[in-house]
Amino acid sequence: MKPPWTAVIGFPVAHSLSPAIFRLFARDLGRPVRYRAIPVPPESLAEALRRARTRPWLGWNVTMPHKTAAARLLDRLHPSAQAAGAVNVVHFQGGRAMGYNTDADGFLAPLVRRGIGLAGRTAVVFGAGGAAAAVCEALKRSAAARLVVADRTPSKAAALARRFGAEAASLEPAAVAVALAGADILVNATSAGEAALLPPGLRLKAGAWACDLAYRPSRTRFMTDARAAGAEVLGGIEMLAAQAALTWSIWFGEAVPDRVVESAVEELRRVP
Ligand code: NDP
Numbered sequence: 001m002k003p004p005w006t007a008v009i010g011f012p013v014a015h016s017l018s019p020a021i022f023r024l025f026a027r028d029l030g031r032p033v034r035y036r037a038i039p040v041p042p043e044s045l046a047e048a049l050r051r052a053r054t055r056p057w058l059g060w061n062v063t064m065p066h067k068t069a070a071a072r073l074l075d076r077l078h079p080s081a082q083a084a085g086a087v088n089v090v091h092f093q094g095g096r097a098m099g100y101n102t103d104a105d106g107f108l109a110p111l112v113r114r115g116i117g118l119a120g121r122t123a124v125v126f127g128a129g130g131a132a133a134a135v136c137e138a139l140k141r142s143a144a145a146r147l148v149v150a151d152r153t154p155s156k157a158a159a160l161a162r163r164f165g166a167e168a169a170s171l172e173p174a175a176v177a178v179a180l181a182g183a184d185i186l187v188n189a190t191s192a193g194e195a196a197l198l199p200p201g202l203r204l205k206a207g208a209w210a211c212d213l214a215y216r217p218s219r220t221r222f223m224t225d226a227r228a229a230g231a232e233v234l235g236g237i238e239m240l241a242a243q244a245a246l247t248w249s250i251w252f253g254e255a256v257p258d259r260v261v262e263s264a265v266e267e268l269r270r271v272p
Contacts, residue, residue, distance in 0.1 A: 003032040005056055006251065009040040009048065010063035015216060017237075017268055018061050021244045024264040025256055042069065049073050053095050059251040060090040061244075064191050067103075067130020074099040084137040085163065086130035089247045100250055103134035106243025107187075107213070108142065110234055116185075116209055118142035124179050125149050126171065126197055127189035128156035131213050135189050136164040148179045151190075173199035180204060186226065188212045194221045202229040209233070215240050218269055241265045 008018040014037065022035040040048045045066050052060065062070045067086040071077060074087065080101040081087045087099035111118065123144045125132050128151035139147055147166035151157035154170055161168035169179040177199045180186060184205065188197060193214070202225075204210070210226030215236035223233040241264050245256035 003034040004058040004251070005034050006059050006061075007036040007038050007057070008061040008063055009038045009045075010066060011039055011041050013037045013039050013063060016063060017215060017240060017271065018063070018244060020268060020271065021241060021264050022248075024267055025244065025248055025260060028260045028263065029254075029256065031252065040066070042066070045069055046073050049090075049097060052090075053092060053097055057092045059092060059247070061247060062088050062090060062130075064129060064131070068133065071099055073097075080104065083141075084130075084134040086133040088130070088134070088243065089250055091250055100247075101134055101137075102243040102246035102250070103131055103239075104138040104141070105246055106239045107135050107138050107211075109242035110238035111209075111211075113238075114234075118144050118185065120145045121184040122146040122182055123148070124169075124183045124186045125166075125189055126187065127151060127191075128153065128160040129189065129191070132187075132189035133160060133163075135187050135213070136160060136166060139185075140164050144185075148183075150176060150179055171197065177202060183208060185209045185211065186231070188214065188220075188222045196225065197222055198225040198229060204229045204231045206230065207232070211239075212236055213239060215268075217272070237265055237268050241268070 019035050026033040070087040075096040076098045078100040081099040084101040088103045089100040091098045121144050123139045149157050149161040149166050150169040152171045157168040169175045208231045210231040211234045212220045212222045213236045227233050241261050245261050248256050
């Protein structure tokens, strides 16, 4: 039997570790899978999704900048995607495309594993794209008491904040310093790469956690700066593996055992 067709679409997408992680799952679970990385510019997303419904695709992962737009272009949304307002998994079945969100639960998994409670906490999310929306949904569902969305585009920060009953802030250093005063958890869900997001001289609350969704390099500037400001830090590889495992179970109807997820994380940590 031919391996099922799967892919990640994004723009750019060459940096994605998703092909590597699905290769590791396929190897360890003995299930051959064809998984490609396909660059799809924003103006081609609707057409790409339309064509994909007529081809033998099993599923797509959707990455930046398409997660929010894709949610408007599919035939049906699973409650996970409705809640986040963003899609990172598409399952094609019988010419129809169903959207899911596994980023929210993927974000929570490494925190739960470490026993980091979110109920009653103050959280600050940098970014207002599809990944930020999933993180906001996860934080609200986990009963975070106060949530601030900080984005360089004020209208986007305001729109996302409104949807989740959060406060909006800019990414100006003074505004960031105010937003972060007393924060228990800060999350970088921007694609700002190695740009400086934290104001110089910042001191974070003792015991605060800083999570970067970015996973390349494995220690990002955000993580280095957050550590210097006194936070515990967590990079994006564990979340990547957790959301990929949930994707696998949607496409193949089988869970990925924890030991396979953990071994994939260890191998991916070695990717420069
Ligand atoms: P989007 O393109 O939807 O959103 C990108 C966000 O980053 C926007 O809020 C944008 O701001 C902001 N941004 C981009 N450049 C800068 C900059 N130079 N300075 C400040 N802000 C900037 O992307 P996604 O939400 O899909 O993904 C965001 C990041 O999260 C990516 O790095 C992605 O790889 C990562 N990710 C990791 C996952 C994991 O499993 N580890 C899962 C999902 C995402 P503006 O609103 O002004 O455009």
